[in-house]
Amino acid sequence: MHHSNFLYFWARIESVSRGDIVTNPLRQTLFFNGTRALKDERFQLVEFNQKHVKIILSNVKLEDEGGYFCQLYAEDTHHQIATLTVLVPPENPAVEVKDQAVEGGEVELTCIAHRTRPAATVRWYRDRRELRGISSRQENGKTFSVTNTVRFAVERKDNSAIVTCEATHPALRGQKKQTQYVLDVQFAPTVKIIPSQVVLREGDNLGLTCSVTGNPLLDKVPLGTKHVSAELEYG
Numbered sequence: 001m002h003h004s005n006f007l008y009f010w011a012r013i014e015s016v017s018r019g020d021i022v023t024n025p026l027r028q029t030l031f032f033n034g035t036r037a038l039k040d041e042r043f044q045l046v047e048f049n050q051k052h053v054k055i056i057l058s059n060v061k062l063e064d065e066g067g068y069f070c071q072l073y074a075e076d077t078h079h080q081i082a083t084l085t086v087l088v089p090p091e092n093p094a095v096e097v098k099d100q101a102v103e104g105g106e107v108e109l110t111c112i113a114h115r116t117r118p119a120a121t122v123r124w125y126r127d128r129r130e131l132r133g134i135s136s137r138q139e140n141g142k143t144f145s146v147t148n149t150v151r152f153a154v155e156r157k158d159n160s161a162i163v164t165c166e167a168t169h170p171a172l173r174g175q176k177k178q179t180q181y182v183l184d185v186q187f188a189p190t191v192k193i194i195p196s197q198v199v200l201r202e203g204d205n206l207g208l209t210c211s212v213t214g215n216p217l218l219d220k221v222p223l224g225t226k227h228v229s230a231e232l233e234y235g
Contacts, residue, residue: 103187111165189214
C-alpha cells in the first residue's frame, strides 16, 4: 500500500547482530501504512502523515522490552530503531525474622524486595537512622530479588520499638516503598507485691496488689508451690 508516494511499517525486533536486524516472525509487523497487523490491542496508531508516524503501547509488560524497527520507503529508504526499556518497581518489601528475640540476645531481620528491574536498593532504619546491614541480590531471568539483613542486640527496652524496611527504585520517581516491623522482645517477668497499707492492726484486712511486668505477660503468678490468681497491674 502507498500513501502520497511513501510507505512505511513498524516491526518488533528479535535481535540485532553485527548490524543485521532480525525481526520476530511471530510479532513481525505492528503497523503497515496505518493498518494494524497485530492482534495486540495495546498498540495504537496516534499519528500518521508524511513527517510523523507515532504509535503508543498501553499497559506495558516486561516482555515488551526490546527494539522496535521503523522502515520508510520513499525516494530513498530509511529506517530507525527505537529501544524500549521496561522498569519493574518493587511492591512493599517483605520482612522475615530468623528467631524469637530474647532480652540479652540478638535479633536478625531480613528485608526482601521481590521482582525488580533494575535491582532495587533496600535499607533498614530505626528512629530515622540507617541500620547497616548485609545486602545481596538474586537474578531471576530479567528481574532481581534484593535482600538486606541486619543483626543487633536487644534489651527489654527495645520491646515494641519500630524498625522500617525501605525500598527505593528509579521507577518510583522519588517515592519509597516501606514496611514497618514492631520488635517483639521476650523478657522474664518482674513481680512486685504491694500491700494496701504499711501498718496493720489486729483484725484489719490485708490487701495485696501484685504488679507484673514481662513479655509475654502472665495471668497467674506462682506463690510458694501453688498458683494463685492475683490482681495484676501490668506496667
